[in-house]
Amino acid sequence: MNSLERVLAALQNQPTDRPAFFINASLYGARLTGAHLDDHYTQAEVYAEGQMAIRETFSPDLLISPFFVPAIGEAFGSPWRARPSQAPNTVQFVARNAEDMLKLPLPDVDSHPRLLYLRETIRILTRKYAGEVPIFGVLVSPSDIPPLVIGLEAWIDALLFQPEVAQALLDRLTPFFLDLGKAMLSDGATGLALTSNLANTFIVTEAIANSLTLPALQRALAEIPGPVIFHHGGCPLVDQLARFKGLPNVVAYFIDVGEDLGLARRNLGPGPIVMGNLSGPGLLHLRPEEVTALCEQAFDQRGEDRQFILATCSADIQIDTPAESIAAITEAVCRAGGAEA
């Protein structure tokens, strides 16, 4: 069984030779290749080599385009910076508020160099792994774009106090989101992985989620011609799954660190895959045997549930994480399937 077959079997609630698993090793690829991060996050070939090295070393069942949302901010004009051991961060916002952002031109997904970089990583990985490993394009939902362009404060301010402006901005951003998502799929991505933190009531009020951000998300996802993984984005998700379940085209829900996989299934009901619940950044401080224990705890929580993918969540695995701690996940998964790592 190859990785694509394994993931499809999980989706279809069919048995697999071993549980599928995913590690968010977008940054960690640079550790394996030794690439400078400025190259890793600007040259598609360099990034793709990192994902190939991740695949060779740890055998995860899904690979991703760069987990690099500041690239989307850059497409609107907000600069980012990569420090020697960190994934890039948006360091300045190009517009002051939602009204100013409404005046910005929408980036062209077919010509902006950073968006082309994201797309080219998908093309390279697809050429290498077609029919073998699912490749997911990473992006953010329309409501999560403004924090990259005007900052979270200005966006929350608009959602709270200028709902008509916020609605206009969501309407304006949705076509861009759709263009980028469809382009990634046409480049060969198996599906998309995205966050929607501004639809989560950990971040916004129920009134905002119900009237603005969740409807915008539903409308946008309905037009995505491919499967979608819904990522918790750093917010707790399990208690909100009743709100998010049934989102159009969403085939998997990615829960937060340590959230209960069994509870997630009960809240979701049958159908979508549940992904989680290991901490990506937290691996840095864990010995391999501690990682093993967390994997086994996750397997216990999922019980007989076949629609489960063990995954690191939250942010990237840190670049100075010992490889042995990541390999412990591979080994735990193989043991769960009765195979050698």
Place this chain on the structure above:
Amino acid sequence: MERNHTQELLSAIQHADRAGANAVIEDWARGRSFSLAVTELLAPTLEAFGEIWSTGQGGVSLATGYVASKVAEDVLSRVLLESDTASGVAPSRGPVVVGNVEDDFHPLGRKMVAAFLRTSGWDVRDLGVDVSAAQFVDTAEACGARVIGASAMMYTTAKNVRKIREEIDRRGLRGKLQLALGGAVFKLRPELVADFGGDGTAASAVEADALFETLRQRSLGLAPACGRRTP
């Protein structure tokens, strides 16, 4: 029946109703003063709100906390207007320094903390985002602050807190200058506060006042006469 302004204000904040909250405060301050409203109405309400927020229950979102900080700023603006026409001024509890650590560009939490601290009478020196360790300690020394509040959202940037700890220690200010830490990463992993050399943290922005007071008292206990212009 007499109005329960504290309960009304708490309810308005919990519903993210900034205008409603300001109307409650306006009504309470009629015939009194806005500076009195800070201590007798807003402070106890924010304390109750902070308790609800820190439990993770009660449906308090980041946006609700943001509204609370805006209401605090609104009241402070009224206090400043009042102080131009009367004798009412916010009480000073001494200077404190806040900022986002080097490489951190997530200002919202820090701004909320600054608003709540100002409401509580602190003289807040807000250094903004991407603040170096030297900038934090230079400013604290210059203004005589007993507490630095450093904010970080992610683990990668939170590691730069260690540089502030080292800078404080290198200048012989350990104990005299206390280091408060805040931000999402410390809320999720409070053990990092000690790992990175912090002296304390709070579960929510509203509770920063109590934390800073605890740390200030600790500093005064350890070094009653330290620093230039230290109150």
